[in-house]
Amino acid sequence: MYKLRLVICDKDQVYIDNVTDFIYSKHKNKFYIKSFTNEKFLYEHIDKTDGIDILLITPSFYKEDIDIKKVVAPIILSTGILPKEIKNFEIISKYQTGSNLVNTILNIFSEKSNFDICAEEGSKNTKIVTFFSPRGGAGTSTLAVATALQCAQNHMNTFYLNLESFSSSRAFFNSIENGQNLSSILFFLKEKSKNLSLKIETSKLIDDVSGVHYFLPPENSFDIKDMVVDEMERLIDEMKAMACYDVIIADISSELNDINILLMQKSNYLFYILSYDKVSKLKFEKMLKSFEFLNKRKGLDFVNKGEVILNKCTSLNLESLNNVTLGEKTVFTKIPYINGMEAFDTQYLINSENPMGNAVSQILYKLK
Secondary structure (H helix, E strand, O other), rough: OOOEEEEEEEEOOHHHHHHHHHHHHHOOOOOOEEEEHHHHHHHHHHHOOEEEEEEOOOHHHHHOOOOHEEEEEEEEEEEEOOOOOOOOEEEOOOOOOOOHHHHHHHHHHHHHHHOOOOOOOOOOEEEEEEEOOOOOOOOOHHHHHHHHHHHHHOOOOOOOOOOOOOOOOOHHOOOOOOOOOOHHHHHHHHHOOOOOOOOHHOEEEOOOOOOOOEOEEEHHHOOOOOOHHHHHHHHHHHHHHHOOOOOOEEEEEOOHHHHHHHHHHOOOEEEEEEEOOOOHHHHHHHHHHHHHHHHHHHHOEEEEEEEEEEEEEEEOOOOOOOEEEEOOEEEEEEEOOOOOHHOEEEEEEEHOOOOHHHHHHHHHHOOO
């Protein structure tokens, strides 16, 4: 794997040592580092080297005649108000957590470089598991999140990918680190920029409690709606090629649009969530007719690939869904209506002793 050539310059040797130690402890396979506390030695190195990927300097090292043609990503480490006008350098905060610092400089590099640098590749055979409902409010996100949480609890490297127009990720996941939101990934795809895997790695967050990886929701719902099929295909293919995850849990909207159809096509497992009522049954029948159309026209068999989960089951529904089938398969599992479900925290979702957690355990067993 290619190592990024990072040059860091600061008259504070303790700061340099701390940053270098952190990078080598967490990202030893990603960087080759040279550090300087002396301006003369820095400029001599720039004159002699054939190139620098990331130049990280404090304002005291800045000169207008620095030969930054050799530098892919020149960056100033600022502590506040700059003492002079800085040209042609990105400016970032010097004092931030090590993870944020590394992610920030890698994001800048990924956007400025014109050649591919792959993120560190894993050896996972990534499976895509998609949760879909023809009706909103069926509990699709809750089940998708619960599955992601239980996967992580079972030592599976897990990415929760929410592609709804109005994401609920913040209700379930939290990280003390900073990250770019999904809009930055979507813009990156729009621009057809290189280094997508590096952009993904530096934009995602890791939930502090569960360890699930995820993106922050986009700036607005229109960013998701503007996504085209080729962009989605590149994103999914890249995330699989990174081979860092055992499973990607996709939580998608209630539309059979081109994006969702592509994602369902690429999925290893599909789960269709129905709430236990008459409206859901009618929409489910419409969904099956659409699947029949897709099978005839495009050869896409979403019936045999999928499983039906009945959620919010009670004995008071207008019409029983006990006769619901998907092809030759009966309902995968039923979840009773759980009073006050919206008030429960994520710990409830990973507890296999309750109905929701038990249903997700069945999903997990199928994934293994």
